Structure formats: structure tokens, C-alpha cells
Amino acid sequence: MQLDRWVELLYCLIIVFASTFIYFKTRRIYKLTSHKGIKSFRNAFFFFGVAFLVRLLAFFISFYHISSTIQITATVIFNYFLSMAGFSVVYSLVWKNIPENRKYFFHPLALAIAIIDVFTHHYMIIVSQLAVFAYAMIVSYGNYKKSRDKSNFLQLYFIGLVLALISYFFNLLSNIVPLIYIYARAVTASAFVIFLYGVMKTLKWRKKESA
Amino acid sequence: MAKKRERLEVIHDILIAVRESNNSIKPTRLLYSSNLSPQMFREYTNELLEKKFMEEKEADGKKTYSLTKKGFEFLEKYKLIVDFIGNFGL
Numbered sequence: 001m002q003l004d005r006w007v008e009l010l011y012c013l014i015i016v017f018a019s020t021f022i023y024f025k026t027r028r029i030y031k032l033t034s035h036k037g038i039k040s041f042r043n044a045f046f047f048f049g050v051a052f053l054v055r056l057l058a059f060f061i062s063f064y065h066i067s068s069t070i071q072i073t074a075t076v077i078f079n080y081f082l083s084m085a086g087f088s089v090v091y092s093l094v095w096k097n098i099p100e101n102r103k104y105f106f107h108p109l110a111l112a113i114a115i116i117d118v119f120t121h122h123y124m125i126i127v128s129q130l131a132v133f134a135y136a137m138i139v140s141y142g143n144y145k146k147s148r149d150k151s152n153f154l155q156l157y158f159i160g161l162v163l164a165l166i167s168y169f170f171n172l173l174s175n176i177v178p179l180i181y182i183y184a185r186a187v188t189a190s191a192f193v194i195f196l197y198g199v200m201k202t203l204k205w206r207k208k209e210s211a
Numbered sequence: 212m213a214k215k216r217e218r219l220e221v222i223h224d225i226l227i228a229v230r231e232s233n234n235s236i237k238p239t240r241l242l243y244s245s246n247l248s249p250q251m252f253r254e255y256t257n258e259l260l261e262k263k264f265m266e267e268k269e270a271d272g273k274k275t276y277s278l279t280k281k282g283f284e285f286l287e288k289y290k291l292i293v294d295f296i297g298n299f300g301l
Contacts, residue, residue, distance in 0.1 A: 026295075028288075029288065029291070029292050029295060032281070032284065032285050032288060032292065033219060033285075033292055034262075035219065035292075035296065035301065037296060037299075037301025038295070038296065038301055040301075041299060041301055092299070092301050093300055093301070095301075139300070140300055143300035144300075147297070147300075149297070153298035153299070154297070154298060154299075154300055157298065157299055157300065198298060198299070202291070202294055202295050202298050203291065203295070
């Protein structure tokens with residue numbers, strides 16, 4: 001297997017693992033609170049997990065040279081879930097200011113982005129995600145600035161979102177300079193490791209304290 | 212002016228009031244302790260009973276509220292929940 005294949009495999013596995021872990025680890029606190037922010041945060045990682053699971057399946061299928069129809073379908077599904085994940089990240093940060101029924105617009109919007117992307121050489125998904133994560137980054141920075149406790153994880157979460165934004169920027173550049181894709185994958189994986197670390201640290205540390 | 216309490220904070224305060232009354236409190240006393248309007252109090256207690264954080268008991272024709280296992284778990288994990296929400300700006 002070539003290097004780019006190994007990179008792709010490792011990258012997908014890290015994201016699927018991190019997303020699955022975050023989704024299940026936060027299940028109990030959501031069940032206890034029904035908090036809309038936690039719900040949307042969990043949804044984001046559910047969508048990331050499904051998106052990269054689809055990508056992983058497409059990766060294995062590609063060994064058998066399956067028809068382009070299946071590859072396009074897999075791309076549309078991947079893009080849809082990836083867009084939904086981005087929207088959920090933003091919604092988890094701004095849900096208090098947005099009427100709940102507005103979030104249902106995310107589904108048709110994500111589907112439209114997913115389909116249009118196929119005809120735009122993957123520029124649509126990258127540009128839309130750049131916009132989504134730029135907005136999430138601004139909101140997260142505002143949260144950090146407003147927070148009285150500067151030592152908490154807000155700063156690291158902000159850095160994670162910045163890394164996610166940088167990774168999409170690298171993805172955009174990789175259309176011109178293909179080798180940059182390795183950096184894009186590395187930065188995305190790092191962002192997910194930061195999210196995973198934050199969830200583990202917040203939940204595990206308290207578990208020890210209460211024990 | 213005092214800051215408006217968040218939903219989770221109100222739930223926490225109600226459950227604490229129940230726990231601190233030897234886990235048995237009359238609705239009127241709970242209403243005073245919770246510092247809510249009667250309408251809001253009804254909404255919150257209905258939600259807490261529905262979600263099984265509290266249970267209603269009746270002895271000698273008098274109604275009391277008690278915490279369930281889930282109610283105690285909420286109080287135990289409250290700090291963790293608040294930290295989680297704060298850490299991710301949710």
C-alpha cells in the first residue's frame with residue numbers, strides 16, 4: 001500500500017475513534033440534562049463519525065475498482081454528514097440565540113452543498129466548511145474572552161477550531177499543490193485529538209475527584 | 212440586578228432544596244425555597260417528576276417530594292456538567 005493510502009487510513013481511523021468516543025462518553029451527561037448545547041455538540045461528533053466511516057468504507061471499496069456511481073454516492077453522503085457536523089458545531093455554540101426550528105434548515109442546506117460539491121471539484125464543501133469553521137472560531141474566541149476562568153479548556157477548544165479551519169485551508173491548497181494533503185490530514189487529526197483530550201480531561205478528572 | 216438563573220441552575224437549586232430537607236419536602240416549602248413563580252415552579256416540578264429526578268409521595272393526605280436515584284446522580288455530577296458546558300462554550 002502506498003504512503004498516501006496509509007495516511008488516509010490512519011486519518012480516518014483517528015477521526016472515527018475520537019468521534020465515537022466523544023459521542024458515547026457524553027451520553028450520560030446529556031441524558032441527565034437534555035441540554036441543547038450538549039445535544040448539538042454530540043450530534044456534531046455523531047455526524048463526523050458517520051462521515052468518516054463512510055469515507056473509510058469508500059477507501060476499502062476503492063481497492064475493488066467499484067463503479068464511479070458508487071464513488072459519487074459515497075462522496076455525496078460523506079459531504080452531507082461533514083456539512084451537518086460543521087453546522088452542529090456552530091449550533092452548539094450559538095443555540096441560545098437561534099430559534100430551534102431554524103436548525104432544520106441545516107439538512108436541506110447540507111444536502112445541497114453535498115450535491116453541488118460533486119460538480120465543483122470539491123471546492124463547494126471546502127469553501128462552505130471554511131466559512132462555517134471561521135464563524136465557529138470567532139464565536140469560540142468570544143466565549144474565551146468573556147470567560148472569567150481563563151485556565152479552562154475554552155482556549156484549547158478555540159485552538160482546536162483554528163486547527164480545523166487551517167486544515168480546510170490546506171485542503172483548498174492541496175488542489176493546487178497535491179502534497180499539502182498530508183499536512184491537511186495531520187492538522188485535522190490533531191484537532192480531533194484536542195477535542196478528544198478535552199472531553200476526556202473534563203469527564204475523567206472529575207470522576208477521579210468524586211471517587 | 213441579579214442574573215437570571217439558567218435552567219440547569221434552577222433544577223440544581225430545586226433538587227438541593229429537596230435533599231437538604233432530609234429528602235422529603237412539601238410542595239409549598241419547595242416553592243418558597245426554589246424562588247420561582249408558582250407557574251414556573253409547576254413547570255419545573257412536572258419536568259422533574261416526568262424525567263424521574265423526583266418522585267411524589269403521599270402520607271396522611273399530605274404530598275411530599277423526594278429525590279430518586281437519578282436526582283442524586285444529577286447533583287453528584289452537576290459540577291462536572293457545568294464544567295463541561297463551560298469548557299466547550301455550549
